[in-house]
Amino acid sequence: MSEPLLSLQGVSKSYPRGGFLDRMLARAKPFVALDNVSLDIHRGDVVGIVGESGSGKSTLASLAVGLIAPTAGQILLDGADLTELMRDHAGPWRRRVQMAFQDSSSALNPRKTVELCLAETLALRGVARAARRAEAHGLLALVGLGVELAPRLPHELSGGQRQRVGLARALAMQPDILFADEPVSALDVSLQAQVVNLLARLTRELGLTLVFISHDLALVRTLCSRLIVMRNGAIVEQGACRDVLDNPQHAYTRLLISAVPKGLAGRKDRPSSQNSLRGDVFEPPPTAVDHGVFTVQDLVERT
Numbered sequence: 001m002s003e004p005l006l007s008l009q010g011v012s013k014s015y016p017r018g019g020f021l022d023r024m025l026a027r028a029k030p031f032v033a034l035d036n037v038s039l040d041i042h043r044g045d046v047v048g049i050v051g052e053s054g055s056g057k058s059t060l061a062s063l064a065v066g067l068i069a070p071t072a073g074q075i076l077l078d079g080a081d082l083t084e085l086m087r088d089h090a091g092p093w094r095r096r097v098q099m100a101f102q103d104s105s106s107a108l109n110p111r112k113t114v115e116l117c118l119a120e121t122l123a124l125r126g127v128a129r130a131a132r133r134a135e136a137h138g139l140l141a142l143v144g145l146g147v148e149l150a151p152r153l154p155h156e157l158s159g160g161q162r163q164r165v166g167l168a169r170a171l172a173m174q175p176d177i178l179f180a181d182e183p184v185s186a187l188d189v190s191l192q193a194q195v196v197n198l199l200a201r202l203t204r205e206l207g208l209t210l211v212f213i214s215h216d217l218a219l220v221r222t223l224c225s226r227l228i229v230m231r232n233g234a235i236v237e238q239g240a241c242r243d244v245l246d247n248p249q250h251a252y253t254r255l256l257i258s259a260v261p262k263g264l265a266g267r268k269d270r271p272s273s274q275n276s277l278r279g280d281v282f283e284p285p286p287t288a289v290d291h292g293v294f295t296v297q298d299l300v301e302r303t
């Protein structure tokens with residue numbers, strides 16, 4: 001198999017516990033949020049990460065996008081050590097790994113219009129000033145938003161529109177890999193379907209490598225080709241998404257699946273309309289993506 005796009009090798013993350021005095025006297029052991037995790041993500045992978053609250057999903061994503069540094073282990077982007085790459089704050093790695101957040105309202109600057117927010121991101125990518133407006137409008141179209149939203153401030157948008165602007169901003173960097181941390185959990189069911197459909201389309205048409213963190217097994221089944229199950233900062237099971245969901249090997253995975261109300265776990269023996277929140281509207285991406293054919297720019301131009 002080809003070299004992984006992103007590789008975590010024995011990565012751990014600990015946080016200090018207790019008050020200042022406890023730490024000075026080394027009375028409290030650090031809390032281990034991520035414990036010796038190894039993981040390879042290849043180009044075109046659409047990986048779901050599930051696990052109970054506090055299992056370390058967001059910690060893993062924050063490490064992979066360079067928001068926090070590991071306590072131990074190595075993170076490699078195309079074979080290069082991310083810790084080394086991070087020394088160059090403006091380096092190209094920042095463009096290549098992007099994150100879309102759960103709460104788009106806090107991720108967007110409340111004083112900046114949609115267009116300005118996208119234009120600033122395009123400037124970071126080195127897009128010439130004269131080209132930024134058209135490309136910002138193209139990005140809005142890419143995520144299914146009209147140009148009439150360009151002059152609006154974040155509070156003048158609906159939750160679903162804000163989430164799409166957040167995605168457009170992440171895509172403006174033309175990332176190789178996008179981490180989406182609970183990108184739809186704050187949205188109502190019909191908006192969830194729209195955003196998940198959009199992600200499915202982007203993975204299909206752009207060959208975007210996506211890591212989708214979610215508590216929703218039905219959405220994960222619909223979107224992802226691979227699944228990682230986390231518990232207490234460790235990976236307890238991973239494999240082809242449908243295999244893991246239909247034939248879980250680990251008792252914890254079985255527990256997670258059994259905790260989902262019947263009809264929402266995405267069981268293969270259920271009709272598609274029950275497999276997901278809106279099974280009829282999803283278009284799952286093919287497992288093998290013909291990546292490298294399109295770029296975000298191509299799609300923006302075609303939209």
Ligand SMILES: Nc1ncnc2c1ncn2[C@@H]1O[C@H](COP(=O)(O)OP(=O)(O)OP(=O)(O)O)[C@@H](O)[C@H]1O
Pocket residue numbers: 015016031033051052053054055056057058059060
């Ligand atoms: N900055 C921090 N300082 C101390 N502990 C932290 C910090 N960030 C996260 N943790 C702890 O690390 C553990 C893992 O947190 P993380 O956010 O990765 O979980 P998660 O699986 O994403 O949870 P959720 O599904 O609720 O978002 C939690 O117990 C959390 O309280």
